[in-house]
Amino acid sequence: MEVLADVIAQQDLENIYPEAQIANGSEFFEEGTVERSYSILYPHSTDKILVIWKDPERTELHQIYLDGKSRWRSKTGIHIGTTYEELVELNGGPLKFYGFGWDYSGAVDWNKGGLENSNIRVFLEPTVAPPRDFYTDKVIETTEDEIDNLKLRVRAIILQQPEVTGNN
Structure with a gap:
């Protein structure tokens, strides 16, 4: 997650993670109250990363979401499974x-x-x-x-x- 912590846009993801097989879409988030565009890196893997955008053009990052058995961690060391x-x-x-x-x-x-x-x-x-x-x-x-x-x-x-x- 270290690289993703910086301000990024869709084209940055494609350049940084060319092997990620990025899937894009849009759906409702925040308890179904806000429709947002998203990108999923490594969508068919346990290492998938959900990137949620502020804008439909996917130029402004809103948040990054991890769950499942992801190997990613924050700069502070938090990862899925941290006790x-x-x-x-x-x-x-x-x-x-x-x-x-x-x-x-x-x-x-x-x-x-x-x-x-x-x-x-x-x-x-x-x-x-x-x-x-x-x-x-x-x-x-x-x-x-x-x-x-x-x-x-x-x-x-x-x-x-x-x-x-x-x-x-």
Whole structure:
């Protein structure tokens, strides 16, 4: 993901990853509220990368989405399968997460830690079935033992392109 973290356009992807067999399309994102163009690099592979664009011409990056068994990782070292404990260490402090069973299931709140302004969003999943009260769209209030028992791992990563303003 290091190269993709920079501002890119469709033609950049084709030049940087000529073997990627890029597939393009458009569909609704953000809980079905916004139609966006997208490109999928390595679409028939476990290393696929979903690149979502701000514009139909595919010149302005909106975000990059990873899930599945992808080998890609962020500059901070986060990858699919990173454990909850590793995230806490990378964040430099405790984090919070939302419940399971909805569109943003397991979304992490960096809780004012070191990754708060990183533009990286991650989503956790338990490797064992969580208790019924963990199925919610609210932040989970839990103990360390309950977290340990869930054996949480990163299931998806979003690298959000920072907004550029005229004040930079």
